[in-house]
Amino acid sequence: MVKIGLFGLGTVGQGLLQLVKKSPYAEIKAVVDRSYQKKKDILQDIPASDDPSMILENPEIDIYVELIGGIDFPLFIAREAIDRKKTLITANKALLAEHGYAIFSRASLNEVHIGFEAAIAGAIPIVRNLMSVINYQPISRLQGILNGTTNYLLTKMAKRKAPYHEVLKEAQELGLAEADPTLDVNGMDACHKLALLASLITNKWFEYERIETVGIEQISLSDILWAEKMGYKIKLLADYHYNDKKHFISVEPTMIPSSSPLYAIDNEDNAILVKGEFSGEHLFAGKGAGSLPTAYSVYADIVNYALGRHSSWDMKHPEYAAIAPESGADYEFYIRLQVQNRPGVLAKAAQSLGSRGISIAAVHQEAIYEENSQDPVDLVIVTHHCRKEVLTKALAEIEKQDYCTNAAVKIPIKGSDTPKK
Numbered sequence: 001m002v003k004i005g006l007f008g009l010g011t012v013g014q015g016l017l018q019l020v021k022k023s024p025y026a027e028i029k030a031v032v033d034r035s036y037q038k039k040k041d042i043l044q045d046i047p048a049s050d051d052p053s054m055i056l057e058n059p060e061i062d063i064y065v066e067l068i069g070g071i072d073f074p075l076f077i078a079r080e081a082i083d084r085k086k087t088l089i090t091a092n093k094a095l096l097a098e099h100g101y102a103i104f105s106r107a108s109l110n111e112v113h114i115g116f117e118a119a120i121a122g123a124i125p126i127v128r129n130l131m132s133v134i135n136y137q138p139i140s141r142l143q144g145i146l147n148g149t150t151n152y153l154l155t156k157m158a159k160r161k162a163p164y165h166e167v168l169k170e171a172q173e174l175g176l177a178e179a180d181p182t183l184d185v186n187g188m189d190a191c192h193k194l195a196l197l198a199s200l201i202t203n204k205w206f207e208y209e210r211i212e213t214v215g216i217e218q219i220s221l222s223d224i225l226w227a228e229k230m231g232y233k234i235k236l237l238a239d240y241h242y243n244d245k246k247h248f249i250s251v252e253p254t255m256i257p258s259s260s261p262l263y264a265i266d267n268e269d270n271a272i273l274v275k276g277e278f279s280g281e282h283l284f285a286g287k288g289a290g291s292l293p294t295a296y297s298v299y300a301d302i303v304n305y306a307l308g309r310h311s312s313w314d315m316k317h318p319e320y321a322a323i324a325p326e327s328g329a330d331y332e333f334y335i336r337l338q339v340q341n342r343p344g345v346l347a348k349a350a351q352s353l354g355s356r357g358i359s360i361a362a363v364h365q366e367a368i369y370e371e372n373s374q375d376p377v378d379l380v381i382v383t384h385h386c387r388k389e390v391l392t393k394a395l396a397e398i399e400k401q402d403y404c405t406n407a408a409v410k411i412p413i414k415g416s417d418t419p420k421k
């Protein structure tokens with residue numbers, strides 16, 4: 001029986017307690033939690049304290065499981081685990097993205113195993129599969145829907161034809177979004193997870209602060225409805241691709257065509273699409289959060305340890321990955337301009353794009369407006385492949401024209417193919 005010291009008896013910790021109670025492989029020897037006294041019914045006869053020495057000073061304990069969240073105290077626990085040569089299992093992506101370089105390299109040097117399956121996509125077994133099956137070949141692309149809250153909000157906006165703030169309030173009332181949803185909606189949670197996934201597949205270290213990250217706060221209902229009309233869905237896409245010997249990596253709202261396997265991933269579900277040079281595309285999908293789904297990934301790491309099947313990430317002296325500027329990436333784009341409803345506007349916008357070599361694949365204009373209305377209208381343009389930086393310059397020029405009444409919206413359109421040079 002593996003003996004566990006559990007830090008944190010919250011949502012995931014309580015799920016783990018339920019799973020371990022019935023386990024033939026592991027038992028919880030002690031719990032450290034700041035409000036353990038309020039959780040006596042859940043703890044029953046398991047010793048508990050708010051003092052970490054209850055676990056740290058117990059030589060019987062084999063594994064530290066960290067389910068506290070935040071950074072400072074979990075970092076202390078990680079350092080103690082590595083120095084004391086105890087296996088560490090954690091669901092804490094923020095900790096690993098921020099301090100993973102030091103944690104993983106120190107753990108490799110000390111031959112300490114770190115299990116972090118639950119940190120990436122809740123119940124989806126992506127770390128194990130990447131480390132032990134998929135990663136023996138070059139991986140040219142990894143795309144993920146890695147944040148359940150944002151996927152839920154975007155799905156509900158489309159289904160209910162409701163604006164962002166309305167669905168966010170409703171999701172908070174249902175407990176599907178945090179009271180403070182900042183790290184979810186600004187893309188940072190997905191960015192932490194993508195940094196770890198890209199590091200895993202390249203065995204280099206990706207600094208999450210250098211990943212271009214755009215959240216969903218500015219996505220308007222108009223864009224969601226236009227996407228639907230054109231056969232796309234807007235998703236917060238975490239995207240890594242290796243092209244022309246460069247690592248491109250970003251998190252941003254993206255138009256997903258119906259041909260992509262990620263198109264069907266709705267509500268709070270998560271998914272990861274990985275393309276191996278020899279094995280082709282693999283889709284991993286499932287629950288990205290929740291008490292039992294997340295606890296299950298923690299539990300699976302514990303059982304693998306108990307059965308001696310864990311494989312450690314060898315990161316003794318990781319190189320930092322050089323990230324190619326996203327401005328140089330090449331995609332098709334959806335553009336929405338708000339323009340005055342008068343003749344010649346489309347020709348002028350097309351001229352600004354065409355003079356920079358940006359070619360137009362399709363144009364849409366909302367037909368519900370009166371012919372002589374003074375109200376601005378949506379002019380939606382889909383481009384062929386073009387460089388992001390070139391498009392940004394063309395849109396800056398368009399925004400200065402008197403016919404353009406609002407800031408232009410640009411959203412990349414990404415299928416699952418690796419972009420070609």
Ligand SMILES: NC(=O)c1ccc[n+]([C@@H]2O[C@H](COP(=O)([O-])OP(=O)(O)OC[C@H]3O[C@@H](n4cnc5c(N)ncnc54)[C@H](OP(=O)(O)O)[C@@H]3O)[C@@H](O)[C@H]2O)c1
Pocket residue numbers: 007008009010011012013032033034035050066067068069070073091092093094118119122288289290291294
């Ligand atoms: N929830 C999910 O679905 C999910 C999914 C994937 C990954 N994760 C990750 O799993 C970890 C835990 O998440 P969670 O949702 O279970 O969090 P949570 O519900 O807030 O639970 C955290 C627990 O740790 C306790 N705690 C907080 N700070 C402490 C401190 N300084 N000393 C001792 N105890 C402390 C809390 O006590 P109080 O009760 O007093 O707050 C609470 O019992 C996080 O890293 C999170 O990112 C969660």
